[in-house]
Amino acid sequence: MNPSSLSPPGPSRRALLGAFAGAGALAAVGAAGCAAPSTGGAGRTRLRYWHLFGGGDGVNMAAMLDAFRAEHPDIHLEDATLEWGAPYYTKLGMAGAGGRAPEVAVLHMARLTGFAPGRLLNPFDLDLLAEHGVTPADFPENLWTRGAVEGRQYAVPLDTHPIVLYYNTDICERAGLLDGEGRIRPIEGREAFTEAIRAAGEVTGQPGLVIETLGADTVGPWRVFSTFYAQAGGTLLSADGSEITIDEPKMLDVLTYLRMLADEGLIVPRVDYQGTVGVFSAGETGLFLNGEWEVSTFTNTGLPFSMARVPNVFGSGAAQADCHSFVLPNQDGRGGATNEAAHAFVAWMLRNSVDWASGGHVPAYLPTLDEPDYLAMRPQSEYRGVIDEVALDPPAWFAGSASSMWLELGAVFSGVLIGTRTPRDAVDEARSRLEDLLQTPNPFGESA
Structure with a gap:
């Protein structure tokens, strides 16, 4: 990035x-x-x-x-x-x-x-x-x-600037994931996505997917969660940003899926942002979920790669973006x-x-x-x-890039990925932190 x-x-x-x-x-x-x-x-x-x-x-x-x-x-x-x-x-x-x-x-x-x-x-x-x-x-x-x-x-x-799927074309070709034009085949649903990750991992002998899971300022887990939660149709706040509208079953479903990927060794464990870029650059994994801004990094290294929209894993093609x-x-x-x-x-x-x-x-x-x-x-x-399907943050003063919400919820969902929080605990903690943010006055006040 x-x-x-x-x-x-x-x-x-x-x-x-x-x-x-x-x-x-x-x-x-x-x-x-x-x-x-x-x-x-x-x-x-x-x-x-x-x-x-x-x-x-x-x-x-x-x-x-x-x-x-x-x-x-x-x-x-x-x-x-x-x-x-x-x-x-x-x-x-x-x-x-x-x-x-x-x-x-x-x-x-x-x-x-x-x-x-x-x-x-x-x-x-x-x-x-x-x-x-x-x-x-x-x-x-x-x-x-x-x-x-x-x-x-x-x-x-x-x-x-949305989150996208980077894929190593050499690894994915050997895994049978590419079509006749060298593009990744359409992936629909969580089972298909899980199997694609597994197939990429079988080629390298390592986890097939890398995503940011930890770090001092962890927002990667927020981006991935936000993408899948938006695909499922979930929201965090009301249209005016004044009330919490968390759909707990959908949030729990997404977090449980992410925890499964970690527990089954399908994602690279305990890796920070720069580590994810290094892992994918080195050809150690076939798939990478991250923002599209790393395209120049991988182009300059000569890595055999391409990019696609995040697969429809939970019901739509939505992707977290700003x-x-x-x-x-x-x-x-x-x-x-x-x-x-x-x-x-x-x-x-x-x-x-x-x-x-x-x-x-x-x-x-x-x-x-x-x-x-x-x-x-x-x-x-x-x-x-x-x-046409970007998922922007809810309209609140504490949302958006480099915001309090990214940092607070990113830290919560990081715990799910590294095994220090259960998905159930993460749902409760996410609600609690959103409540605190809603009660905090906007430092710049309201619109004129």
Whole structure:
């Protein structure tokens, strides 16, 4: 995975659990979010853009920004890459609260609810976006509507980054799992998935599947659980994010299945995030469940692999995901040339998102999905159909990438995979932790 853009390993994220403010963060924002003139010299419009992309994503983003600059000599684009996770969102929130934020920023869509739209964020001018060739009809309805609050559009999706199935083509061919075109055969149901894992393991003499099971900041177990629970039709919270709606039989069913995989030695035991990448890179296992952002890692190693949607194990093709989206952080008196430049920038990035897709993310801008350059991009285009079945986090301030919910529930489900919790205990503990999160006030308050 691209550690800087999605879920970096290491203890810092847990230490920052729930952190949205602090003297150090405020000082950083004071320096980075200072009010700026609307021009960047020689009559050019100054446009400031904050994002959190590092690694391969950072390289792709830098190339896109250079291309934008070349095509827009009248705009002086200044970009800043900030530290992924809680530090980024702390700085972005404090900048918006002070009304002295950058013109454009990146936000994980599932975190929108916690960002007090209307107070920390300004809405997009849809007419202005349309002038630059981008309209609501250009996006999957579920992703577009998730960016709206009380009828106003506060987030415009750039992509969706779902969990997918990586597979070693050499191992899977020997296991009889590939079709005549070298793609993994359709897998439907838990028995078929279990047998596919077993077949891959028989080729290597080791567990056939690797997933993250432990670590200082374990979110892999959350991603896998969330995928299968969504496939079963389960929910955690009500549509407004105010009440717990856990379906205990479905949750227990999913967790029992995951525990069975561990107990029968079908998954690699006790492995953290970086360990999973290493195991699959070394050709030690045939199957790997993880986010699509590791495509560059395996491509660069020359590993014989491909990617597919997560199989329908529990009743649908749903896959846990989040979306990188563009937002307009709150500025006092937003408008004029800088605001128009911000809309032009967002529209250009979307219309050119085929370049962004090389890092594995599925473009949210639907016209890109039909571009020949994207369709020729393998394996990145192989799982594009998931865009209609992505399972975003429930709308709550404590949900979304790098969120309290990921860390809290990830730790609970990790216990199931490594044998320190029973599935029944995990259901009870997950409910208890969700209750605590619901009772914790949003550090940024409610929307205006």
